[in-house]
Amino acid sequence: AAPPVRLLPALLPAETLPGPDSARPKRIPIGIDEATLSPVLLDFEADPHFIVVGDTESGKSNLLKLIAEGLVARQTPREAMMIVIDYRRALLDTAATDHRIGYAASSTAAAELINNARGALLKRLPPADLTPEQLRTRSWWQGSDLYIVVDDYDLVAGTTNPLLPLADLLPQARDIGLHLVMARQMGGVSRAMFDPVITKIKDLASPAVILSGNKDEGYLFGNVRPHPLPPGRGYFVDRRSGSRLTQTAFVQPAAPPGEGG
Numbered sequence: 001a002a003p004p005v006r007l008l009p010a011l012l013p014a015e016t017l018p019g020p021d022s023a024r025p026k027r028i029p030i031g032i033d034e035a036t037l038s039p040v041l042l043d044f045e046a047d048p049h050f051i052v053v054g055d056t057e058s059g060k061s062n063l064l065k066l067i068a069e070g071l072v073a074r075q076t077p078r079e080a081m082m083i084v085i086d087y088r089r090a091l092l093d094t095a096a097t098d099h100r101i102g103y104a105a106s107s108t109a110a111a112e113l114i115n116n117a118r119g120a121l122l123k124r125l126p127p128a129d130l131t132p133e134q135l136r137t138r139s140w141w142q143g144s145d146l147y148i149v150v151d152d153y154d155l156v157a158g159t160t161n162p163l164l165p166l167a168d169l170l171p172q173a174r175d176i177g178l179h180l181v182m183a184r185q186m187g188g189v190s191r192a193m194f195d196p197v198i199t200k201i202k203d204l205a206s207p208a209v210i211l212s213g214n215k216d217e218g219y220l221f222g223n224v225r226p227h228p229l230p231p232g233r234g235y236f237v238d239r240r241s242g243s244r245l246t247q248t249a250f251v252q253p254a255a256p257p258g259e260g261g
């Protein structure tokens with residue numbers, strides 16, 4: 001008999017996702033997949049970076065919020081620090097905890113934060129004489145992982161791109177505890193595949209979510225070709241499981257003060 005047709009919900013509240021698993025603090029659930037309706041997880045231990053692309057109002061900023069709040073719920077500031085680059089201030093109130101050591105809404109502010117971060121990360125590069133065991137246990141430095149969360153990367157990568165100083169560190173991310181979590185507008189993303197940061201993210205086969213878009217963008221990450229989809233719905237692509245149609249969970253905006261509830 002044909003398997004029953006399962007339908008993804010139009011709205012999946014973030015509260016319905018699995019809660020923290022203390023054995024796996026770097027695993028963040030982001031939605032459910034269509035085939036099994038089971039949770040789709042990012043695993044920042046296995047893959048340090050992540051990118052989401054989508055049209056206007058497709059759910060990019062919401063997904064960054066979900067990930068940032070998922071990290072805050074699972075890791076202490078001593079385990080995970082965050083720098084947020086957010087030119088349109090969509091994430092201003094997101095994960096505004098001690099984890100967040102920097103927030104930039106302009107290229108000048110972003111450049112300063114990123115250059116300081118680069119200086120700190122360079123000191124974590126492994127010395128040449130480490131044993132395989134030392135490399136495996138990452139024992140030559142101690143400190144927090146650093147998550148750089150970037151919304152609207154298309155705006156950030158303008159005439160000056162404050163993220164460029166990170167590009168050469170991205171392949172060494174696991175050794176130095178660096179994570180880049182970014183969102184980019186769908187329009188022109190096929191051309192942006194030549195951008196040095198996106199090239200590295202793609203070469204590393206980083207997990208990606210491809211939300212609604214136009215098929216003219218062609219094949220993007222993991223050979224997914226975008227097409228129009230409802231908000232929050234997209235293809236989750238990672239190197240282990242191929243691509244899965246997924247409904248990403250929605251983070252309810254906080255009620256303005258004084259509105260009860």
Ligand SMILES: Nc1ncnc2c1ncn2[C@@H]1O[C@H](COP(=O)(O)OP(=O)(O)OP(=O)(O)O)[C@@H](O)[C@H]1O
Pocket residue numbers: 010011012054055056057058059060061062063231232233247248249250251
């Ligand atoms: N996971 C989701 N499930 C259902 N609806 C969603 C989801 N994410 C976003 N939406 C809806 O889409 C709207 C836009 O979401 P969001 O701001 O995250 O999109 P965006 O892609 O960042 O938009 P922009 O192009 O303006 O930056 C939200 O206000 C909400 O109504």
Ligand SMILES: [Mg+2]
Pocket residue numbers: 060061062090151
């Ligand atoms: Mg947005």
